Amino acid sequence: METIRGRTSHQLDFTGLAERLVGYNHIRLDLGTGDGRFVCRMAEQHQDRFFIGIDACRENLRANSQRKLPNALFIIASAQSLPKELNGLISHVIINFPWGSLLESLLSSEDSLVRQLLSVTRPFARMDIHLNAEALVTAGWTLESGADQIERIVNANGWRTKSRSCMDAQLLRSFATTWAKRLAFGRDPRAIQLSVQKE
């Protein structure tokens, strides 16, 4: 699989990944990580956990992927075709404010993305999905109807809802991703957090 550090790409195989993960029991995947700020912040705060950020776009990752954090790794991949090296490793998936094909894949019951996520996760893995109103409206839904659709698909594909709650501008401001900050000061600072667990 292709990993990135600044402007440089490296191929990392099963063995190389296993070496990086020695000593870590909790491995968190931030899917659609954007500029990787969330991964860096979490890796600094929780040094006993390993954080993997994945995004299809490498440009935004240049700066944060350069940081020398032993418990963080950035991978260039599409959510619809996750590296097989990750199979069975992930204890917690986080999807923060998806848009584009990542959001479309969460909304589509055909060849469900959340079903594919079963392959990379461990038994009883957790998943937190943060959905924002503007992205769902752009995709042809309302915040509530889009969240309902995703919750339905998630629950039909091997996961169970643990909680669902609303996020307002104040909560978005305190959330450690670049996009959350942008939304908090934008026109429609509404979002929904959906927390689920693998059955």
Ligand SMILES: C[S@@+](CC[C@H](N)C(=O)[O-])C[C@H]1O[C@@H](n2cnc3c(N)ncnc32)[C@H](O)[C@@H]1O
């Ligand atoms: C609105 S941004 C959110 C970024 C970050 N999670 C945050 O909160 O700051 C959505 C991200 O999803 C990524 N994305 C969209 N479709 C994707 C796909 N199919 N596979 C991987 N990443 C994707 C985009 O490149 C973008 O970085």
